[in-house]
Amino acid sequence: MTKPVYLLFFLSLLLPVFCTAELRGTGDLGLVIERETGSALVINTTDHSVLNRIEGLGDVSHASVVFSRDQRYAFVFGRDGGLSKIDLLLGKIEKRIIQAGNSIGGAISQNGKLIAVSNYTPGGVKIFSSETLEPLSEIPAIDKNNQRSKVIGLVDAPGQLFICSLFEAGEIWNIDAKNPKQPKIKKFTGIGKQPYDALLTPNGRYYLAGLFGEPGLALLDLWNIKAGIKRILGDYGKHEAKLPVYKMPHLEGWAIAGNLMFIPAVGQHEVLVVDTDGWQLLKRIPVAGQPVFVMARPDGRQIWVNFALPDNHLLQVIDVKDMALKKTLSPGKAVLHMEFTPRGENVWVSVRDENKVLIYNTENFTVEKTLNAKKPSGIFFTARANQLGL
Numbered sequence: 497m498t499k500p501v502y503l504l505f506f507l508s509l510l511l512p513v514f515c516t517a518e519l520r521g522t523g524d525l526g527l528v529i530e531r532e533t534g535s536a537l538v539i540n541t542t543d544h545s546v547l548n549r550i551e552g553l554g555d556v557s558h559a560s561v562v563f564s565r566d567q568r569y570a571f572v573f574g575r576d577g578g579l580s581k582i583d584l585l586l587g588k589i590e591k592r593i594i595q596a597g598n599s600i601g602g603a604i605s606q607n608g609k610l611i612a613v614s615n616y617t618p619g620g621v622k623i624f625s626s627e628t629l630e631p632l633s634e635i636p637a638i639d640k641n642n643q644r645s646k647v648i649g650l651v652d653a654p655g656q657l658f659i660c661s662l663f664e665a666g667e668i669w670n671i672d673a674k675n676p677k678q679p680k681i682k683k684f685t686g687i688g689k690q691p692y693d694a695l696l697t698p699n700g701r702y703y704l705a706g707l708f709g710e711p712g713l714a715l716l717d718l719w720n721i722k723a724g725i726k727r728i729l730g731d732y733g734k735h736e737a738k739l740p741v742y743k744m745p746h747l748e749g750w751a752i753a754g755n756l757m758f759i760p761a762v763g764q765h766e767v768l769v770v771d772t773d774g775w776q777l778l779k780r781i782p783v784a785g786q787p788v789f790v791m792a793r794p795d796g797r798q799i800w801v802n803f804a805l806p807d808n809h810l811l812q813v814i815d816v817k818d819m820a821l822k823k824t825l826s827p828g829k830a831v832l833h834m835e836f837t838p839r840g841e842n843v844w845v846s847v848r849d850e851n852k853v854l855i856y857n858t859e860n861f862t863v864e865k866t867l868n869a870k871k872p873s874g875i876f877f878t879a880r881a882n883q884l885g886l
Contacts, residue, residue, distance in 0.1 A: 518585075522567035525584050526835070526877035528846065528853055529559045529572075530870040536572065537869055538587050541837050541844075541877055544855055544865040548587030554578040554594075559874055560601040563881035564626060565608035570876070571626070573602045573613060581629060584878070591629050595622055603652040603885075610676050612658045614650035621647055621660060621669075623676050632676040639665035640685070649694025649705055649747070651885040653718060661691035661705045661714075668694075668705060668716055668725065687714035687725045692762075695747040696885030697772070704728075706747050708762060715775065728775040732761070732768065746789050748886065753796030753816045760787035760801075767801060769819055779819050784810050789833065793858055794840040798822070802831045811845065813861070823861055827854050835875035846872035 525547075528537040534556055538548040553559070555576035562571050569590070572580040577596035580589055597617035604611055604626060611624045619637040624630060637645045645662035653659050658671040668687050672680040689709025696703050703716040712730035717723060745760035752758075756778070757770040767790055769779040785807030791800050799814040808830050813823040829849035836843050842864065845854045853867040853875070880886040 520585070522584060522878055523838075524878075525567065526875065527561055527570055527572070527582070527584075528844075528867075528869055528872050529556050529561070529874040529876075531557045531559070531848070531873040532871040535870065536582070537867075537872075538582075538584055539867070541842070544867070546867055546869075550582055550587060550589060552589060552592070553580050554592075557873075558600065561874065561876040561880075562602060562604040562611070562886070563876075563878050564604070565881055567878035567881045569626075570878075571602065571604065571611055573599050575599065577615065577617075579611070579613060579624065579629060581626075593629050595624070595631070596620075600646070600648060601650055603650050603658055604881075605652055605658070605673060606654060606656050610656075610673055612650060612652075612671070612673070614647035614660055616646045619644040619646050619662070619664075621650065621658065621671065623658075623673060623679065633679055635669075635671065635679060635681065637662050637665070637669075639667065648692060651694065651696040651703065651748075653696055653703070653884065654700045655718075657718075659694075659696070659703050659716070659718075661687070661694050663690055663692065666691065666709075668703065668714060670716075670721070682721075684716065684725050688712060688727065693745065693747040697752060697757075698884065700884045702772070704747065706745065706759070706762065713759075726775075729768070729770065729777055732777060745787060751790040751792045751799055753792050753799070756816065758790050758792065758799045758814065758816075760790045767799070767814065781814060781819065781821065783812050783821070784824065791834055791836070792816075793843070794836055794838065798858060800834050800843060802834060808832075825856075825861060828852065832873045833875050835877055837877065838879040844875050846875055848872060 524542040526539050534553045535551045537546050554574045558575045560573050570582040577599045580592040583590045596615040602613040611626045613622050621635040623632045637647050645664040647660050650660040656674045668684040670682040688707040691705040692708040694705040705714045715726045755772050759768045767781045785803035787801050801812045811825040815822040828847040832848050833846045843856050853869050854863050855865045
Protein backbone atom coordinates (compact mmCIF):
# COMPACT_ATOMS: atom_id res chain seq x y z
CA MET A 497 0.00 0.00 0.00
CA THR A 498 1.49 3.39 -1.03
CA LYS A 499 1.94 6.10 1.60
CA PRO A 500 -0.89 8.39 0.33
CA VAL A 501 -3.34 5.49 0.19
CA TYR A 502 -2.25 4.28 3.61
CA LEU A 503 -2.70 7.78 5.04
CA LEU A 504 -6.22 8.07 3.62
CA PHE A 505 -7.10 4.67 5.05
CA PHE A 506 -5.79 5.67 8.47
CA LEU A 507 -7.73 8.94 8.43
CA SER A 508 -10.94 7.12 7.48
CA LEU A 509 -10.61 5.06 10.64
CA LEU A 510 -10.16 8.15 12.79
CA LEU A 511 -12.99 10.16 11.19
CA PRO A 512 -15.83 8.63 13.25
CA VAL A 513 -13.90 9.43 16.44
CA PHE A 514 -13.67 13.16 15.72
CA CYS A 515 -16.98 13.68 13.87
CA THR A 516 -19.56 12.48 16.33
CA ALA A 517 -22.41 14.85 15.42
CA GLU A 518 -25.34 13.21 13.70
CA LEU A 519 -25.90 14.60 10.21
CA ARG A 520 -28.86 16.99 10.59
CA GLY A 521 -29.99 20.48 9.79
CA THR A 522 -30.29 23.12 12.49
CA GLY A 523 -33.47 24.88 11.43
CA ASP A 524 -35.80 22.75 13.54
CA LEU A 525 -33.71 22.68 16.72
CA GLY A 526 -34.13 24.59 19.95
CA LEU A 527 -33.51 24.71 23.69
CA VAL A 528 -35.73 24.15 26.70
CA ILE A 529 -34.21 25.69 29.82
CA GLU A 530 -34.36 23.57 32.99
CA ARG A 531 -34.19 26.36 35.51
CA GLU A 532 -33.40 24.61 38.79
CA THR A 533 -30.72 22.20 37.56
CA GLY A 534 -28.63 24.56 35.45
CA SER A 535 -29.33 22.51 32.37
CA ALA A 536 -31.06 22.68 29.00
CA LEU A 537 -32.63 20.21 26.59
CA VAL A 538 -31.72 20.29 22.91
CA ILE A 539 -34.98 19.51 21.11
CA ASN A 540 -36.21 18.82 17.58
CA THR A 541 -39.42 20.69 16.75
CA THR A 542 -40.30 18.49 13.75
CA ASP A 543 -39.91 15.15 15.50
CA HIS A 544 -41.17 16.46 18.88
CA SER A 545 -38.14 14.85 20.50
CA VAL A 546 -35.33 15.50 22.98
CA LEU A 547 -31.86 15.06 21.49
CA ASN A 548 -29.53 15.94 24.38
CA ARG A 549 -29.36 17.36 27.88
CA ILE A 550 -26.62 19.94 28.45
CA GLU A 551 -25.55 20.57 32.04
CA GLY A 552 -23.28 23.08 33.74
CA LEU A 553 -25.05 26.30 32.68
CA GLY A 554 -25.11 27.82 36.17
CA ASP A 555 -28.08 29.85 37.40
CA VAL A 556 -30.64 29.80 34.60
CA SER A 557 -33.62 30.81 36.74
CA HIS A 558 -34.22 33.72 34.36
CA ALA A 559 -32.26 32.63 31.31
CA SER A 560 -32.72 33.89 27.78
CA VAL A 561 -31.19 32.63 24.53
CA VAL A 562 -30.14 33.95 21.11
CA PHE A 563 -28.78 31.98 18.15
CA SER A 564 -25.99 32.33 15.62
CA ARG A 565 -26.90 33.12 12.02
CA ASP A 566 -26.21 29.52 10.93
CA GLN A 567 -28.47 28.34 13.80
CA ARG A 568 -25.78 25.97 15.06
CA TYR A 569 -24.84 27.85 18.23
CA ALA A 570 -26.99 29.04 21.11
CA PHE A 571 -25.86 31.78 23.49
CA VAL A 572 -27.39 31.43 26.96
CA PHE A 573 -27.53 34.42 29.30
CA GLY A 574 -27.71 33.28 32.94
CA ARG A 575 -28.85 35.13 36.04
CA ASP A 576 -25.42 34.55 37.62
CA GLY A 577 -23.75 36.64 34.92
CA GLY A 578 -22.84 33.55 32.94
CA LEU A 579 -22.59 33.62 29.14
CA SER A 580 -22.52 30.15 27.60
CA LYS A 581 -21.98 29.22 23.96
CA ILE A 582 -23.63 25.88 23.12
CA ASP A 583 -22.98 23.74 20.05
CA LEU A 584 -26.44 22.37 19.25
CA LEU A 585 -25.12 19.73 16.83
CA LEU A 586 -22.58 18.27 19.24
CA GLY A 587 -24.83 18.84 22.26
CA LYS A 588 -22.15 20.44 24.43
CA ILE A 589 -20.93 23.72 25.87
CA GLU A 590 -18.25 25.15 23.60
CA LYS A 591 -17.30 27.95 25.99
CA ARG A 592 -18.66 29.53 29.16
CA ILE A 593 -17.60 32.72 30.94
CA ILE A 594 -18.82 34.68 33.95
CA GLN A 595 -19.00 38.26 32.71
CA ALA A 596 -20.96 40.01 35.50
CA GLY A 597 -22.65 39.49 38.85
CA ASN A 598 -26.27 39.43 37.67
CA SER A 599 -27.41 39.32 34.05
CA ILE A 600 -30.93 39.55 32.64
CA GLY A 601 -30.51 38.91 28.90
CA GLY A 602 -28.76 39.85 25.71
CA ALA A 603 -28.80 40.13 21.93
CA ILE A 604 -26.80 39.15 18.86
CA SER A 605 -25.85 41.82 16.35
CA GLN A 606 -27.26 42.27 12.86
CA ASN A 607 -24.16 40.73 11.27
CA GLY A 608 -24.00 37.92 13.83
CA LYS A 609 -20.49 38.79 14.98
CA LEU A 610 -21.27 40.43 18.32
CA ILE A 611 -23.01 39.37 21.50
CA ALA A 612 -24.25 42.12 23.83
CA VAL A 613 -25.25 41.35 27.42
CA SER A 614 -27.48 43.50 29.63
CA ASN A 615 -26.46 43.43 33.28
CA TYR A 616 -28.18 44.21 36.56
CA THR A 617 -24.97 43.96 38.63
CA PRO A 618 -23.05 46.02 37.85
CA GLY A 619 -25.52 47.83 35.67
CA GLY A 620 -24.36 48.14 32.10
CA VAL A 621 -23.83 46.47 28.73
CA LYS A 622 -20.86 44.35 27.68
CA ILE A 623 -20.06 43.40 24.08
CA PHE A 624 -18.28 40.18 23.12
CA SER A 625 -17.10 38.40 19.99
CA SER A 626 -19.65 35.70 19.11
CA GLU A 627 -16.83 33.55 17.75
CA THR A 628 -14.57 33.48 20.81
CA LEU A 629 -16.55 35.29 23.58
CA GLU A 630 -13.57 37.66 23.80
CA PRO A 631 -14.64 40.90 25.55
CA LEU A 632 -14.62 43.88 23.19
CA SER A 633 -16.11 46.74 25.22
CA GLU A 634 -17.97 47.64 28.38
CA ILE A 635 -20.59 50.37 28.69
CA PRO A 636 -21.45 51.27 32.30
CA ALA A 637 -25.09 52.33 32.73
CA ILE A 638 -24.36 55.53 34.64
CA ASP A 639 -26.88 58.36 34.73
CA LYS A 640 -26.34 62.11 35.11
CA ASN A 641 -26.16 61.70 38.89
CA ASN A 642 -23.33 59.17 38.54
CA GLN A 643 -25.63 56.34 39.68
CA ARG A 644 -25.68 52.85 38.15
CA SER A 645 -28.90 51.50 36.65
CA LYS A 646 -30.10 48.03 35.84
CA VAL A 647 -30.22 47.46 32.08
CA ILE A 648 -33.30 45.82 30.61
CA GLY A 649 -34.97 45.43 27.22
CA LEU A 650 -31.73 44.95 25.25
CA VAL A 651 -32.41 44.17 21.57
CA ASP A 652 -30.54 44.21 18.27
CA ALA A 653 -31.69 46.62 15.57
CA PRO A 654 -30.83 47.42 11.94
CA GLY A 655 -27.65 49.42 11.37
CA GLN A 656 -25.55 47.25 13.72
CA LEU A 657 -27.33 48.80 16.69
CA PHE A 658 -28.17 47.61 20.17
CA ILE A 659 -30.93 49.41 22.05
CA CYS A 660 -31.64 49.11 25.78
CA SER A 661 -33.43 50.80 28.67
CA LEU A 662 -32.17 51.85 32.10
CA PHE A 663 -34.57 50.98 34.90
CA GLU A 664 -33.64 53.47 37.64
CA ALA A 665 -32.50 56.27 35.33
CA GLY A 666 -35.56 56.17 33.07
CA GLU A 667 -33.51 56.33 29.88
CA ILE A 668 -33.22 54.59 26.50
CA TRP A 669 -29.76 54.15 25.00
CA ASN A 670 -29.04 53.66 21.30
CA ILE A 671 -25.66 51.87 20.97
CA ASP A 672 -23.96 51.99 17.58
CA ALA A 673 -21.63 48.96 17.53
CA LYS A 674 -20.14 49.32 14.05
CA ASN A 675 -16.84 49.69 15.86
CA PRO A 676 -17.47 47.32 18.78
CA LYS A 677 -14.33 48.39 20.63
CA GLN A 678 -15.49 52.00 20.60
CA PRO A 679 -19.30 51.99 20.47
CA LYS A 680 -21.13 55.28 20.08
CA ILE A 681 -24.03 55.97 22.44
CA LYS A 682 -27.02 58.24 21.99
CA LYS A 683 -29.03 58.72 25.18
CA PHE A 684 -32.71 59.56 25.45
CA THR A 685 -33.56 60.82 28.93
CA GLY A 686 -36.81 61.47 30.74
CA ILE A 687 -38.67 58.63 29.02
CA GLY A 688 -40.78 57.83 32.11
CA LYS A 689 -40.43 56.03 35.41
CA GLN A 690 -39.01 52.52 35.69
CA PRO A 691 -38.99 50.97 32.22
CA TYR A 692 -39.36 47.24 32.97
CA ASP A 693 -39.08 45.57 29.54
CA ALA A 694 -39.08 46.48 25.87
CA LEU A 695 -39.59 45.14 22.36
CA LEU A 696 -38.57 45.90 18.81
CA THR A 697 -41.31 45.63 16.20
CA PRO A 698 -40.69 42.88 13.61
CA ASN A 699 -39.80 45.40 10.88
CA GLY A 700 -37.12 46.88 13.11
CA ARG A 701 -38.67 50.35 13.14
CA TYR A 702 -40.11 50.93 16.61
CA TYR A 703 -38.58 50.30 20.03
CA LEU A 704 -41.16 50.35 22.82
CA ALA A 705 -40.40 50.30 26.54
CA GLY A 706 -43.14 49.51 29.04
CA LEU A 707 -43.25 51.64 32.18
CA PHE A 708 -43.89 50.27 35.66
CA GLY A 709 -43.63 53.51 37.62
CA GLU A 710 -46.32 55.35 35.68
CA PRO A 711 -48.95 54.68 32.99
CA GLY A 712 -47.99 54.34 29.36
CA LEU A 713 -45.10 53.28 27.13
CA ALA A 714 -42.10 55.07 25.66
CA LEU A 715 -41.71 54.78 21.88
CA LEU A 716 -38.61 55.43 19.77
CA ASP A 717 -39.01 55.58 15.98
CA LEU A 718 -35.70 54.39 14.50
CA TRP A 719 -36.68 55.78 11.09
CA ASN A 720 -37.04 59.23 12.63
CA ILE A 721 -34.70 59.13 15.56
CA LYS A 722 -34.31 62.91 15.71
CA ALA A 723 -37.93 63.13 16.85
CA GLY A 724 -36.89 61.59 20.17
CA ILE A 725 -39.19 59.72 22.54
CA LYS A 726 -42.95 59.71 22.12
CA ARG A 727 -45.19 58.73 25.02
CA ILE A 728 -48.23 56.59 24.20
CA LEU A 729 -51.15 55.24 26.27
CA GLY A 730 -50.33 57.73 29.01
CA ASP A 731 -53.94 57.92 30.21
CA TYR A 732 -54.50 54.17 30.45
CA GLY A 733 -55.38 53.09 33.99
CA LYS A 734 -54.55 56.51 35.45
CA HIS A 735 -57.77 56.71 37.45
CA GLU A 736 -58.12 53.00 38.25
CA ALA A 737 -56.82 51.11 41.26
CA LYS A 738 -53.92 48.84 40.35
CA LEU A 739 -54.22 45.17 41.19
CA PRO A 740 -51.23 43.37 42.75
CA VAL A 741 -48.43 42.55 40.28
CA TYR A 742 -46.87 39.21 41.31
CA LYS A 743 -44.70 38.90 38.22
CA MET A 744 -43.67 41.59 35.78
CA PRO A 745 -45.14 41.29 32.28
CA HIS A 746 -42.80 40.53 29.38
CA LEU A 747 -42.94 42.44 26.12
CA GLU A 748 -40.34 40.53 24.09
CA GLY A 749 -42.84 38.03 22.71
CA TRP A 750 -43.75 40.03 19.61
CA ALA A 751 -47.49 40.19 20.14
CA ILE A 752 -47.95 42.06 16.87
CA ALA A 753 -50.49 40.98 14.26
CA GLY A 754 -50.66 43.19 11.19
CA ASN A 755 -51.19 46.74 12.41
CA LEU A 756 -52.36 45.59 15.85
CA MET A 757 -50.24 45.27 18.96
CA PHE A 758 -51.41 43.23 21.95
CA ILE A 759 -49.84 44.40 25.23
CA PRO A 760 -50.09 42.94 28.74
CA ALA A 761 -51.57 45.55 31.07
CA VAL A 762 -49.61 46.34 34.22
CA GLY A 763 -51.75 46.08 37.34
CA GLN A 764 -54.89 45.12 35.42
CA HIS A 765 -56.29 41.79 34.27
CA GLU A 766 -56.43 42.90 30.67
CA VAL A 767 -54.71 42.69 27.32
CA LEU A 768 -54.61 46.04 25.51
CA VAL A 769 -55.09 46.25 21.74
CA VAL A 770 -53.23 49.17 20.13
CA ASP A 771 -53.35 50.43 16.55
CA THR A 772 -49.73 50.77 15.46
CA ASP A 773 -50.62 53.27 12.74
CA GLY A 774 -51.68 55.96 15.20
CA TRP A 775 -50.68 54.30 18.50
CA GLN A 776 -54.19 54.59 19.87
CA LEU A 777 -55.88 52.20 22.27
CA LEU A 778 -58.58 50.27 20.40
CA LYS A 779 -59.80 47.77 22.95
CA ARG A 780 -59.28 46.32 26.41
CA ILE A 781 -59.77 42.55 26.49
CA PRO A 782 -60.49 41.12 29.97
CA VAL A 783 -58.45 38.00 30.73
CA ALA A 784 -58.21 35.50 33.59
CA GLY A 785 -55.43 37.21 35.55
CA GLN A 786 -52.30 39.34 35.37
CA PRO A 787 -50.84 38.57 31.93
CA VAL A 788 -47.12 37.82 31.69
CA PHE A 789 -46.41 36.74 28.11
CA VAL A 790 -48.74 37.85 25.32
CA MET A 791 -47.50 36.14 22.14
CA ALA A 792 -48.75 36.10 18.56
CA ARG A 793 -48.89 32.99 16.42
CA PRO A 794 -46.64 33.52 13.36
CA ASP A 795 -49.61 34.07 11.04
CA GLY A 796 -51.03 36.72 13.39
CA ARG A 797 -54.42 35.00 13.76
CA GLN A 798 -54.11 34.06 17.45
CA ILE A 799 -52.68 35.61 20.61
CA TRP A 800 -51.69 33.24 23.45
CA VAL A 801 -51.54 34.58 27.01
CA ASN A 802 -50.16 33.11 30.23
CA PHE A 803 -50.46 34.53 33.74
CA ALA A 804 -48.79 35.27 37.05
CA LEU A 805 -49.89 33.73 40.34
CA PRO A 806 -52.52 32.74 41.33
CA ASP A 807 -53.67 32.05 37.76
CA ASN A 808 -50.47 30.59 36.34
CA HIS A 809 -52.08 27.23 35.64
CA LEU A 810 -54.06 28.76 32.77
CA LEU A 811 -53.53 29.73 29.14
CA GLN A 812 -55.98 31.83 27.15
CA VAL A 813 -56.21 32.28 23.39
CA ILE A 814 -57.47 35.49 21.77
CA ASP A 815 -58.85 35.47 18.23
CA VAL A 816 -57.33 38.49 16.48
CA LYS A 817 -60.11 38.86 13.88
CA ASP A 818 -62.77 39.15 16.56
CA MET A 819 -60.48 40.66 19.23
CA ALA A 820 -62.12 38.34 21.75
CA LEU A 821 -61.25 35.32 23.87
CA LYS A 822 -61.55 32.06 21.97
CA LYS A 823 -60.24 29.37 24.32
CA THR A 824 -59.13 28.77 27.91
CA LEU A 825 -56.75 25.91 28.60
CA SER A 826 -55.42 24.40 31.84
CA PRO A 827 -52.00 22.90 31.05
CA GLY A 828 -50.96 22.49 34.70
CA LYS A 829 -49.14 24.20 37.56
CA ALA A 830 -46.84 27.12 36.73
CA VAL A 831 -47.06 27.74 32.98
CA LEU A 832 -43.93 29.82 32.44
CA HIS A 833 -43.29 30.15 28.71
CA MET A 834 -44.55 29.46 25.19
CA GLU A 835 -42.80 29.18 21.84
CA PHE A 836 -44.42 28.74 18.42
CA THR A 837 -42.94 26.58 15.73
CA PRO A 838 -41.82 28.74 12.79
CA ARG A 839 -45.08 28.38 10.84
CA GLY A 840 -47.32 28.20 13.88
CA GLU A 841 -48.87 24.75 13.66
CA ASN A 842 -47.68 23.98 17.21
CA VAL A 843 -46.94 25.89 20.38
CA TRP A 844 -44.64 24.40 23.00
CA VAL A 845 -45.62 25.20 26.61
CA SER A 846 -43.44 24.75 29.70
CA VAL A 847 -45.24 23.60 32.85
CA ARG A 848 -42.61 24.00 35.55
CA ASP A 849 -44.23 22.44 38.61
CA GLU A 850 -45.31 19.31 36.72
CA ASN A 851 -41.92 18.80 35.04
CA LYS A 852 -43.27 18.68 31.53
CA VAL A 853 -43.47 20.44 28.19
CA LEU A 854 -46.77 20.21 26.31
CA ILE A 855 -46.91 20.49 22.52
CA TYR A 856 -50.30 21.90 21.48
CA ASN A 857 -51.92 21.85 18.06
CA THR A 858 -52.90 25.51 17.58
CA GLU A 859 -55.92 24.71 15.38
CA ASN A 860 -57.80 22.26 17.59
CA PHE A 861 -56.01 22.94 20.94
CA THR A 862 -55.22 19.27 21.55
CA VAL A 863 -51.95 18.11 23.09
CA GLU A 864 -49.97 16.23 20.45
CA LYS A 865 -47.14 15.19 22.75
CA THR A 866 -45.81 15.58 26.29
CA LEU A 867 -42.07 15.69 26.97
CA ASN A 868 -40.44 15.22 30.36
CA ALA A 869 -38.26 18.11 31.56
CA LYS A 870 -36.78 19.15 34.91
CA LYS A 871 -38.56 22.33 36.04
CA PRO A 872 -38.76 23.76 32.50
CA SER A 873 -39.02 27.50 31.90
CA GLY A 874 -37.88 29.31 28.75
CA ILE A 875 -38.29 27.67 25.33
CA PHE A 876 -36.31 29.03 22.39
CA PHE A 877 -36.23 27.79 18.77
CA THR A 878 -33.45 28.45 16.26
CA ALA A 879 -35.92 30.22 13.94
CA ARG A 880 -35.23 33.25 16.16
CA ALA A 881 -31.85 33.54 14.42
CA ASN A 882 -33.61 35.09 11.42
CA GLN A 883 -35.75 37.58 13.35
CA LEU A 884 -34.90 41.11 14.44
CA GLY A 885 -35.07 41.95 18.13
CA LEU A 886 -35.07 38.38 19.45
